[in-house]
Amino acid sequence: MSEKIFDRWDELLRRAADHVSACRCASGCPVCIGAQEAGIGMKQDVNSLLRVLAEEK
Numbered sequence: 001m002s003e004k005i006f007d008r009w010d011e012l013l014r015r016a017a018d019h020v021s022a023c024r025c026a027s028g029c030p031v032c033i034g035a036q037e038a039g040i041g042m043k044q045d046v047n048s049l050l051r052v053l054a055e056e057k
């Protein structure tokens with residue numbers, strides 16, 4: 001069943017990036033990027049990484 005995700009990998013990355021962007025938090029929270037150390041502000045880094053991965057072929 002997990003093999004099917006590779007056919008939709010680009011869509012998955014785009015949707016994940018959209019999910020992070022749409023979150024109303026400022027710097028990342030358990031809803032959008034998962035657990036993190038408080039105050040690190042990884043939201044922009046996660047979003048940038050997802051967008052770069054989505055653009056790679």
Ligand SMILES: [Zn+2]
Nearest residue numbers: 023025029032
């Ligand atoms: Zn969030």
